[in-house]
Amino acid sequence: MSGHSYSYFPGCSQSGTAEEFGLSTEAVCRALGIELAELPDWNCCGASSAHMTNDLLSVALPGRDLAIANLLSKDLLVVCAACYSRLKVAQARINCDEALAGKIEDIVGADPRFNGEVRHLLDMLVNDIGFAYIKKWMKLELSGLKAVPYYGCLLVRPPEFCFCDSVENPTDLDRLLEAIGVEVRPWSFKTDCCGGSLSLSRTDVVERLVNRLFVRAEEAGASCIVTACPMCAANLEMRQKPGRLSFKIEHRVPVLYFTELLGLALGVAGVEKCLARHIISPMPLMKELELLTTERA
Amino acid sequence: MITGLNAGLEKRLEADTGQKVRSCYQCKKCSAGCPVAFAMDLLPHEVMRMVVYGQEARLLGSSTIWLCASCETCSTRCPNEIDIAGVMDGLRRMAVDEGVIPAEPEIAAFHKSFLAGIKLAGKTNEPVLIGAYKALSRRVFDDLGLGAVMLAKRKIKLLPRTVKDRRAVRRIFRGSKGGARM
Numbered sequence: 001m002s003g004h005s006y007s008y009f010p011g012c013s014q015s016g017t018a019e020e021f022g023l024s025t026e027a028v029c030r031a032l033g034i035e036l037a038e039l040p041d042w043n044c045c046g047a048s049s050a051h052m053t054n055d056l057l058s059v060a061l062p063g064r065d066l067a068i069a070n071l072l073s074k075d076l077l078v079v080c081a082a083c084y085s086r087l088k089v090a091q092a093r094i095n096c097d098e099a100l101a102g103k104i105e106d107i108v109g110a111d112p113r114f115n116g117e118v119r120h121l122l123d124m125l126v127n128d129i130g131f132a133y134i135k136k137w138m139k140l141e142l143s144g145l146k147a148v149p150y151y152g153c154l155l156v157r158p159p160e161f162c163f164c165d166s167v168e169n170p171t172d173l174d175r176l177l178e179a180i181g182v183e184v185r186p187w188s189f190k191t192d193c194c195g196g197s198l199s200l201s202r203t204d205v206v207e208r209l210v211n212r213l214f215v216r217a218e219e220a221g222a223s224c225i226v227t228a229c230p231m232c233a234a235n236l237e238m239r240q241k242p243g244r245l246s247f248k249i250e251h252r253v254p255v256l257y258f259t260e261l262l263g264l265a266l267g268v269a270g271v272e273k274c275l276a277r278h279i280i281s282p283m284p285l286m287k288e289l290e291l292l293t294t295e296r297a
Numbered sequence: 298m299i300t301g302l303n304a305g306l307e308k309r310l311e312a313d314t315g316q317k318v319r320s321c322y323q324c325k326k327c328s329a330g331c332p333v334a335f336a337m338d339l340l341p342h343e344v345m346r347m348v349v350y351g352q353e354a355r356l357l358g359s360s361t362i363w364l365c366a367s368c369e370t371c372s373t374r375c376p377n378e379i380d381i382a383g384v385m386d387g388l389r390r391m392a393v394d395e396g397v398i399p400a401e402p403e404i405a406a407f408h409k410s411f412l413a414g415i416k417l418a419g420k421t422n423e424p425v426l427i428g429a430y431k432a433l434s435r436r437v438f439d440d441l442g443l444g445a446v447m448l449a450k451r452k453i454k455l456l457p458r459t460v461k462d463r464r465a466v467r468r469i470f471r472g473s474k475g476g477a478r479m
Contacts, residue, residue: 043419055313153369195366200430
């Protein structure tokens with residue numbers, strides 16, 4: 001197998017609203033022979049709320065995770081785009097500011113100067129594993145599926161931590177999808193913000209951003225939106241038309257994690273169960289394109 | 298009439314965020330690309346100039362500092378390499394530290410709930426977050442329809458996940474004086 005081994009930061013969303021992202025990630029890694037050792041007793045990175053209101057807290061929370069990662073002395077693989085960003089920013093600040101590093105060390109009670117690399121799952125799959133290897137294990141070409149890749153904010157910004165080939169027009173996810181037979185439709189909204197951090201508090205603002213993304217995806221001729229961010233996915237699926245007692249969906253374009261499609265292409269067991277749990281069900285689309293193994297059997 | 302001037306605002310902000318706001322030459326790229334500009338009371342380029350003018354009271358009392366979603370499109374595109382989203386963070390933290398009443402109470406309540414959840418469990422559990430947010434924002438009846446759909450799809454996990462080393466989490470909050478204010 002591939003012989004790749006990482007310590008693994010699953011992140012909170014991946015056992016909550018984005019459970020399908022976590023499950024499909026682990027299944028895909030198993031199928032590709034990528035070893036993941038979960039960081040023992042990891043804590044929340046603090047996400048937007050920490051850096052928006054308390055600078056020291058926004059470094060100390062991921063600082064404890066980096067201190068734990070130090071003990072495993074492997075590169076740290078991160079699934080969620082926000083966790084990736086927070087861990088990356090914290091690592092850079094700790095490692096180049098001795099005064100801050102000392103302060104964080106005092107607070108977390110361990111050495112937070114992590115010398116390994118913090119890597120995002122997409123980066124690892126595209127740049128370490130590579131398309132040739134993925135194709136070798138592919139069981140099913142996802143032909144007929146038209147997708148727009150949606151990177152969102154935190155995979156590409158801030159630019160100093162962007163692993164993609166471009167900040168404004170990245171193609172990493174595009175190329176990965178093409179490798180497994182997906183038809184990638186061009187659109188201009190790859191890295192536009194969905195308003196995730198305002199999802200609960202200013203639903204009116206978020207509704208406008210989310211609907212624009214759906215309209216543009218439909219205009220681009222996509223039958224699904226593919227993302228690598230659990231906040232984008234939750235926000236898009238749940239915020240088309242926020243209301244009190246009602247829940248309406250006007251744009252029925254499914255929002256999928258790229259790992260689910262990868263899992264489908266690799267013939268990984270359990271991915272179909274993930275697909276079935278989406279709020280905007282991709283099942284009619286998948287059945288129509290005969291992409292489900294249970295349908296073909 | 299301009300009130301609440303503070304000539305030292307720009308310097309203080311620079312000390313906190315490392316950003317030299319005075320290098321802004323008002324090209325308005327930040328405001329042009331901002332996804333939430335339509336909802337803001339001050340546009341990002343206006344914020345930059347008002348920092349230089351020391352208009353502390355207007356800035357700290359603005360909706361804009363809370364509405365900024367930290368997407369960092371502005372910071373990425375600024376020709377003068379000002380981390381505008383970082384400046385927004387700095388202003389918001391200043392407002393929190395000085396106890397300014399937030400112009401966007403729901404957004405402030407969200408952040409407070411989010412951090413309270415981490416302080417409690419070390420991990421973010423969506424039901425805890427949503428419960429705390431509804432209590433703090435008094436928007437108890439929002440999203441009941443969505444909640445029913447999420448329950449049906451088994452997207453709500455009732456058993457919270459926690460960090461085993463709870464003392465470590467408490468020490469982080471104590472050491473960084475986090476979660477108490479706002």
